[in-house]
Amino acid sequence: MRIAGPNATARAASAPGGPRRTSFGGFSVDESETTKQTAATASLRTVGGIDALLALQGEEGPGERRRRAAKRGTIALDALDELKVGVLSGDLGPGTLNRLKAATAGLREGSGDPGLDEVLAEIELRVEVEIAKITPRR
Numbered sequence: 001m002r003i004a005g006p007n008a009t010a011r012a013a014s015a016p017g018g019p020r021r022t023s024f025g026g027f028s029v030d031e032s033e034t035t036k037q038t039a040a041t042a043s044l045r046t047v048g049g050i051d052a053l054l055a056l057q058g059e060e061g062p063g064e065r066r067r068r069a070a071k072r073g074t075i076a077l078d079a080l081d082e083l084k085v086g087v088l089s090g091d092l093g094p095g096t097l098n099r100l101k102a103a104t105a106g107l108r109e110g111s112g113d114p115g116l117d118e119v120l121a122e123i124e125l126r127v128e129v130e131i132a133k134i135t136p137r138r
Contacts, residue, residue: 072120080130092134096134
């Protein structure tokens with residue numbers, strides 16, 4: 001079916017796999033379309049609902065854990081560099097201390113790689129030492 005007119009901007013076409021009339025007046029359905037629809041419906045039923053989707057999202061592989069741990073280490077090293085620049089320039093603000101404290105938050109989580117975990121532990125120790133140095137004493 002085609003709709004056309006002076007102001008028509010869209011065209012509509014009949015579904016190619018829809019019902020077809022035969023010369024006998026009977027009804028016929030394209031079986032390839034029915035098979036595709038049945039397969040699509042069956043694949044949707046295999047998903048166990050929202051719980052299964054949430055469980056799949058929560059799963060991360062060892063590569064993802066390693067990547068996240070390396071990123072946390074990089075953030076901590078950047079905060080230490082910012083501290084160094086602040087100390088050398090004499091402009092050490094309270095934001096630097098807050099960034100250092102935030103950088104230590106995720107360093108204790110394991111990455112699954114013993115070598116990376118060891119480096120992250122050393123970075124964490126260095127950050128905690130620097131925090132102790134610049135924290136005002138009571």
